[in-house]
């Protein structure tokens with residue numbers, strides 16, 4: 001199975017702060033939906049930003065799509081191939097209407113207006129927002145904004161999806177809807193999530209970031225301390 005991301009020994013500290021990552025190692029293979037969990041402030045968003053070159057680790061190795069990535073030019077290609085859905089949709093959406101937001105990426109890639117609008121319709125249908133083309137973005141509900149953010153990223157046809165707490169502030173129905181959408185996508189993905197129910201629904205594997213390292217979580221033992 002082809003490996004899409006392979007990172008080893010990542011160390012990272014923000015200036016004048018204690019280290020966030022001390023030895024983070026993980027791989028993402030095609031077809032996987034890898035969930036990352038861990039305490040608040042453990043460094044999950046930091047790790048995701050390092051994967052696409054928005055932050056530079058002090059040590060460690062990043063291989064993405066078969067090549068080692070070191071400098072900004074390497075990461076520009078990574079960002080084209082790995083679509084990042086930010087934690088806050090307001091960081092992702094900046095156009096007056098949904099159609100303009102979703103068409104922004106495809107138009108930048110050189111598609112004609114008609115081609116871009118065809119992509120808009122296709123991805124809005126994929127996230128269950130048919131008929132939202134002309135809606136005013138800032139008037140959408142939080143859940144709708146999140147789905148539009150995902151549509152914006154899907155419009156770029158990424159090979160990998162990186163989602164930072166996609167169910168944050170979603171109600172149960174919208175969370176269930178998002179789970180089904182994600183399960184139906186062909187892309188491998190890394191999903192940061194604090195929501196165990198959501199992780200169980202979508203993840204093919206889970207890693208926990210704690211004390212700067214990624215570890216396989218131990219199953220909870222309900223009878224710990226009760227036995228012999």
Ligand SMILES: Nc1ncnc2c1ncn2[C@@H]1O[C@H](COP(=O)(O)OP(=O)(O)OP(=O)(O)O)[C@@H](O)[C@H]1O
Pocket residue numbers: 014015017020038039040041042043044045046047
């Ligand atoms: N730009 C920054 N400068 C200094 N410290 C930062 C910066 N960004 C994040 N931090 C700190 O780095 C640590 C890791 O932050 P990060 O957002 O990666 O954690 P997280 O695991 O995603 O947390 P959460 O689950 O709460 O979203 C936190 O202590 C945070 O306060």
